[in-house]
Amino acid sequence: MARITLFLLSFVMWLTLVWPFSLAGGEHTIDFQSIIAGVIASVATAAIFYDFTENHHKIYHLNRYLWFLVFIPVFIYECIKANFYVAYLVLHPDMPIHPGIVKVKTKLKSNSGRTILANCITLTPGTLTVDITDDGHLYIHWIDVKSKDVDHATETIVNRFENYLTKIFD
Amino acid sequence: MSNIFVIILVSIGLAFELIGCIGLIRMPNVYNRLQAATKCVTIGTCFILVGLCVFAAANSNISLVLKTIVCIIFILLTAPTAAHAIARAAHKSGIPLWKRSEVDKYEIDHEGEDPLPDDS
Incomplete structure (x- = not known):
């Protein structure tokens, strides 16, 4: 559970920093390369640093x-x-x-x-x-x-x- | 309309940055200088970033809006931490407080301790 939370946190952070959705020329385009790179990086982060807080239950209150x-x-x-x-x-x-x-x-x-x-x-x-x-x-x-x-x-x-x-x- | 708002926000930010720099020169020693440097410069940078955020929102640039918000959060988290690290390092390396200082509880509680312990 903590790993999933950390994965979502790091993936949202990646999305805010990269923002792969653009409206160039009135067309919705999504940069799938950035998203795939973000998923890989977030999975690696979640796998290594799952123990990121001393009390996991607190972040769900x-x-x-x-x-x-x-x-x-x-x-x-x-x-x-x-x-x-x-x-x-x-x-x-x-x-x-x-x-x-x-x-x-x-x-x-x-x-x-x-x-x-x-x-x-x-x-x-x-x-x-x-x-x-x-x-x-x-x-x-x-x-x-x-x-x-x-x-x-x-x-x-x-x-x-x-x-x-x-x-x-x- | 939004441009006026952006100009006002950026001007407030620049005024705080200027006051921070004046404080950096006028204050008597490292601890008091850190006070001016952390507070005024942090809020000045935040005001400039909020101005940029409004500018980006007016131009419907979502990417820039999100990035400025992330920048504000990280500045608020890291600037005080850096100031704390500098103040602690200054005290550990034996820089005294200003001569007109009132009290130094940190020195009293750490009396007799080696000013530069090996583990830090």
């Missing part, structure tokens, strides 16, 4: 995808806010920055969830993930340190994403 759709606008909003904030810091003549590395804790268990959380933190206001430990601590370079305390920093940086990511990945 529909509510995870619905929560992901909810998460996208939240992420875009935070991302754009982050950019205006950093742009303000960059263009301010005095550059009012107080950088430092703080430690925060995450409740997320799965590797993919932690990866996405670290990526989201890097893309949001003035924070940059430096390292992550196995017991769920993240070291964050914060451009304007508001709190050195682990719990308070967690509340400020992590919590706005963690609730969504727990529903998506855990």
Whole structure:
């Protein structure tokens, strides 16, 4: 089952990158050479890398995808806010920055969830993930340190994403 | 009509790229420079790609629409990962934080550790 899912995933990815369907001159033409090459490559990928996630059953839960759709606008909003904030810091003549590395804790268990959380933190206001430990601590370079305390920093940086990511990945 | 929209999107993207480059020069050290470089440049590139996506959709070029969407996804996945790798490598090779920094929990927790372990 996992192999079939991986085959479909890689084949859809191949189709989006190659897009063998064309409408040249008002006629539908399909480039069968590209499709056959894609099938061969996808079968090879599925045969070698079938063990691509630690919990296969998770990718068949529909509510995870619905929560992901909810998460996208939240992420875009935070991302754009982050950019205006950093742009303000960059263009301010005095550059009012107080950088430092703080430690925060995450409740997320799965590797993919932690990866996405670290990526989201890097893309949001003035924070940059430096390292992550196995017991769920993240070291964050914060451009304007508001709190050195682990719990308070967690509340400020992590919590706005963690609730969504727990529903998506855990 | 769609052309105006495309021009606005690409202009916003270019403005963010410019701010990212200014930040790269103005910020005091590698960690703060990474902040400007990752955020502004990532969103700038995404805005330019969204503009290209709108342009391709207006010209009913499905192939280009799908490719730009795939590009946006991969940029959002890889740019923060690269920034994290650079920041971690910089800290491991002993580059100190800026002199006016507030706190360095990473240094405190890794005190006494060899700055360049063999396994990394």
